[in-house]
Every structure is written in structure tokens, then in C-alpha cells.
Amino acid sequence: MDNLEGTEIIQELLTDPARFYEQGRGYQLLEAYFDGLPIETLRPLLNHKDRRVRREVVWVASELGREARSLIHDAIPLIYDGDPDIQYYALEIVMVCSFAEHVEHFVHVVRSLQSDDKLIRGLAMYLVSNAEVSQLEAGVRLFGSPSFSDKLHKQGLSNLLKDDILAPEQVLMMIDDKEPLVRKYGTIAAKRLIEKFPKLIANAISSADPEVRKFSLKVCFLTKNVDHFVHVIRSLQSNDELMRIFAMHYVSGAQVSKLEAAYQLLETPHSSDKLHKQGLSNFLKGSLLEPENVLKMIDDKEPLIRKYGAIAARRLIEKFPELIATAIKNRDNDVCQFSLKECSFSENDDLFVFVVPSLQSNDEVIRILVMQLMSKAYFSQLEAAARLLETHVSSYQQHKQGLSNLLKGDIFAPEQVLMMIDDKEPLVRKYGAIAAKRLIHKFPELIAHAAASSMDFDVCKFSQVLA
Secondary structure, three states: OOHHHHHHHHHHHHHOHHHHHHOOOHHHHHHHHHOOOOHHHHHHHHOOOOHHHHHHHHHHHHHOHHHHHHHHHHHHHHHHOOOHHHHHHHHHHHHHHOOHHHHHHHHHHHHHHHOOOHHHHHHHHHHHHOOOHHHHHHHHHHOOOOOHHHHHHHHHHHHHOOOOOOOHHHHHHHHOOOOHHHHHHHHHHHHHOOOOOOHHHHHHHOOOOHHHHHHHHHHHHHOOOHHHHHHHHHHHHOOOHHHHHHHHHHHHOOOHHHHHHHHHHOOOOOHHHHHHHHHHHHHOOHHHOOHHHHHHHHOOOOHHHHHHHHHHHHHOOOOOHHHHHHHHOOOOHHHHHHHHHHHHHOOOHHHHHHOHHHHHOOOHHHHHHHHHHHHOOOHHHHHHHHHHOOOOOOOHHHHHHHHHHHOOHHHOOHHHHHHHHOOOOHHHHHHHHHHHHHOOOOOHHHHHHHHOOOOOHHHHHHHHOOO
16 A cells, blocks of 8 residues: 555545544554554644544554554543543553653553543553563652652552562552552552462452452453463352453353363362353364254353353354344343343444344343443444344334434434434434434533433433443
């Protein structure tokens, strides 16, 4: 791709950011930079007044790795942007590019451990856990103020620099500390010491702190030592709903070697270990697993077996998509939520048709989850749902009209959205709130109106999170 074509792609972005996003043109823009388009052309785009433009290009810059180091000063303000997606990728840029003469900027990554956004805090934990010694040393030097949090940062970073001499007992004390920031540093230390003291991360995964648990679960999934995967398996029975669903997601994408390792390590006579082994043995059958058996698992009386059934349905989603559709309708909330998310995140747009009908679920949590998923759906997913939705689906015409309205994108008149939010039909009101969320950057007053709605609890709750 030559520079002229790259420049034309930038012009497309500036002309119609919404269409650019929906068509996935960001990948072509990234390719243009890989092919030699000057990195400096990203600078004005990173500082553009339109948040949609910034969101596209900050992702592109984050994918360029250290090649984007000249843009680090443009990325730093974006860590504090109002858009969480922009913050996320900006933080990645600063992390990767804070080396050599820019190493002091690592301090912005460290400060993000105390971000107001839990997603950003989680990313910061992961980035700090992978920090180089030079970055940690820069952090220790720069946290010099007498403030309480700066002292905690300085101590935490100093402890991370003691990798070779940091006692496991000290790490455990940090993981259980009363201060959330100290607990984060303790968990980061456990991750950095995972090969030397593998039991530390197991302690962290059972912490009372949900952010510590979630981070530790991810570490156990990503680590090269397959033996840690057994902690992910056991988290299928966590008392924390989110942990259970995250564990289901990780198990559904696990390599066979991890499943085999977990199977071998589940050796206690406890009944749940027997159920785990039963579930894992089904996965290890791979393509030999019959869809009839999966359906039986999804409808089993044991919650754990139902989870394994839903996970099996996900692993077979391309071959037998009807299995995940069945799981979505299951009475088990974990199974339903997991299956909805997996259909939504799948590269197969056609699977989104299974998500849409659950806007009318009897469960409030499910309805609001579906509203969230639809508010983030690609046009291609909405188009697939509109095309494939079967006429026997409850309120078929309202769904078709609602999807048609969402597909109008930026040309959807705000007056029409307001009318939908205030409609007498609950389903129409939901589509109105979803449209308001999709138009939040162009017409922020729409979501504010939805948040103030006294007519519909689902609309109000969904919108208040965003307003």
C-alpha cells in the first residue's frame, strides 16, 4: 500500500468516523503504517476533537509498538480521556514506549493502578507486572511526594525490585493488606514470582478483593506452566459470579494441554473434582463429542455440569451453532450470560441472531446484559440479526423495526430516539435506549433522557451506568 492510499484512508476516517468504524477500516489504516505511512501523520489525529477519530487512531498507534515512541507525549493526555477505550490503548502505548529517554513516563502507568475505571486498573496491573527493571527504578525515583498513595507506590515498586529476595510471606501479607493498592502490588509480585513460588498466585485467586481475583485468574490462564490452569477450573465454582463466567470463558478457549494438566491434578475424592474430571474428559474427546451429549450436559441438574455443557457448546460453536442457542435459553444464569457473551464476541456475525430475542428475557440481569451487548454490536452483527431473525420470535415486527433503526447509525434522528425511549411498548423503549447509547458521542442528551426515565426500570438502569 502506498502513502497516497494511506492518506485517502485517513480522509475517510475524518469524513465519516462512524462508517469507518463499522467497516473495520482501522485495520487498513494500520496496514498503511506498516507499509511506510509516516508515523507523524498520527499526531494530529490523536489530538483530534472528535472522540471517534481519537478512538480509531489510538488503537492503531498501540499496535505499532515501539515504532510509536515519538507519539508518547500525545498519548499521555489520552490516558485521562473520558473514553475508557481511548484510555486503554493510550496506556498500552505509554507502557511500550516508556523506555530509554522516555522511561520516566512509566509513572503514568503506575498511577493508573488507582484509576476510577476498574478495567484500566486491571490493565495497569498487567502492564506493571511485565515492567522492566529500568521502569520500576524510574517509578521509585519519581514517587517522591509525601502523599500517602505516593509512599505506597514507592514501597510497592521497591518490593517488585526485590524479586530475588522478596520473601513469600511478605507477598502474602501484601495480598491480604487492608489497602487496595498494596493488595495490587502483592498480586503483581505473586505474578512476577509465579515460577519460583507458584502457590502465591493460588492464594491471590481466593482473595476477598475481586480485582485481585480477576487478575490472578487471568494470570493462571495465560502462564506457560499448564499446571496453574487447575485454579481456573476450580474457579468455575467460585462464589463470585463474574469469576465463574470469566473461568468459563478461559476454559472454553483453553488448549488441550491445559485441559489435560488440569485433569491430572484433580485427584481429590471430593465430588466436585469428580464432576470436573467428567466435564474435562468430555472436552478431551474433541470432535468425537456428540451434540446430544452436550445438550444433556446443558440441561443437567448439576450446575457444574451445565457449565461444562455450555463450554462444550462454545468449543463446538462453528460446527454446531444450535448448541449455544440452546444454552442461551437455559435457566442457569451463568450459562445464559456466558453463552450470550460468546455469541456476541464471536467472529461469526450470524450468531448474533441468538442474542437479540433475550431482550425479552424474564431475567432483568439478562435483559440489561443484552442491551449492553447490542449497544456495542457491529453493523454486520445487527444486519445478520435482522436478516436471520425468525418470524416466530416474540414481537418479531418490533425487533425488525428496532434493528432497522439501529442500522441507521448517525443519520438516526434524535427526535425519533426520544420517542422510542418514551414509547408505551417495553421492547421499543429498550431499542430507544440502545440507540441512545450508540449515539452517545453525537447526542449525549439522549442517554441522559433515558437515564431519567421513570417508565422503564431496565432502560433507566442500563442508561444510568452510561450517563
